[in-house]
Amino acid sequence: MSYSIKQNFIAGLPKEPYDNGHYVGVVAHSTANNGDSADGERNFESTTWQNAFVHFFVDDQKILQVADTNYLCYGAGHTANHLGYVQVELCQTTDPVKFKAAYEKYVWLLAKLLYNRKLPVVDGVTLMSHAQVSAKWHETDHQDPIEYLTSHGKTWADLVADVTAQYNLLEEEDRVLNVAVLLFTKDDFWSGNDVAAKNGNCALFIRAANQSVPAEAQSAKQLIVVGGPSAGHPNEVLLSGKDKYATAAAVAKYLGQ
Ligand SMILES: [Zn+2]
Known part of the structure; x- marks a missing residue:
């Protein structure tokens, strides 16, 4: 299984390198904005990126990349941003069908980003929630996406398990010889x-x-x-x-x- 990633980069973003020269993990966010869309979030961020921006937005329709993953974003506090975390926002909905469609893309993208750099899925290390980043470095107090996942019957442990399963699938797909x-x-x-x-x-x-x-x-x-x-x-x-x-x-x- 695979999804296409639509790219529509926000103009004028800074090109700051990660401390390690490349990213070391991913941070999973949710937008705290029910009924929003990837395009709508991008438009908002295109004028407010000096305060905060991430690399991807995911909604039920698409995966939208708005920033280059070769450079850091401003999504989770100075330490995580600079250590090198690619950051993904899950758009929010109260509709369970839309949630499922968006969640599957979110899981795939988080797994794919880790797999692309051959980073194993390690809960709280390579795969972090914004809540875990807040607890570890105390530079933000955001607790996403925990509450939003809970509202749709998912726990953080479920997400970690789902990303791990998807990661294993990506590995298997690669093992098939042409x-x-x-x-x-x-x-x-x-x-x-x-x-x-x-x-x-x-x-x-x-x-x-x-x-x-x-x-x-x-x-x-x-x-x-x-x-x-x-x-x-x-x-x-x-x-x-x-x-x-x-x-x-x-x-x-x-x-x-
Ligand atoms: Zn967040």
């Missing part, structure tokens, strides 16, 4: 290596002694079989002959040699 090469025996290594090189040095697998196909190879989007019988993969390229010479010829033909 192309894999399956070798029949180790004798096929050099032919297979050339085939893998032609496919961006994709993963190489070798069949087990009982000829079974490794699960990861079988789950690749395309499987190129070098030597031996078909693996029964739905999107298979079979480069295989009666003997190793015929296989070598099939590989050479595939490589255009």
Whole structure:
């Protein structure tokens, strides 16, 4: 699953680097403004950013990015802002259907931002509520988004669990190989290596002694079989002959040699 991120940056925002050179986590906010929208919040912030601004607004319709995540925002107090937290505001509604639509985008975005930098989901460290930031550094007294989540039957622990589950899904999606090469025996290594090189040095697998196909190879989007019988993969390229010479010829033909 994936959502598109609409970008409409507010003009004139400062370009201050994070202390660490890159962001170290995310802060989850809610707007405290029932019935608002991402566009409406952006318009408001475009004239008030000197006081406060965040990077993203999420409503039931869209994810709107209003500031560059390469630079800090003014959303949660000096320490968190400068340490380096990308900050996301959840627009508020009393409508449970709209809440669900917005909440799912919010969860996905928080997970995606952490995943993009390969930061693990750690409650209160990489994933912080504004309430946790207030409790830790005492530079703001905001308690969002706890009360708002509660009004829709969600706890902070639920959000942490949901972001973690989404993060794991993103990892899984990445693990799916586009192309894999399956070798029949180790004798096929050099032919297979050339085939893998032609496919961006994709993963190489070798069949087990009982000829079974490794699960990861079988789950690749395309499987190129070098030597031996078909693996029964739905999107298979079979480069295989009666003997190793015929296989070598099939590989050479595939490589255009
Ligand atoms: Zn906040």
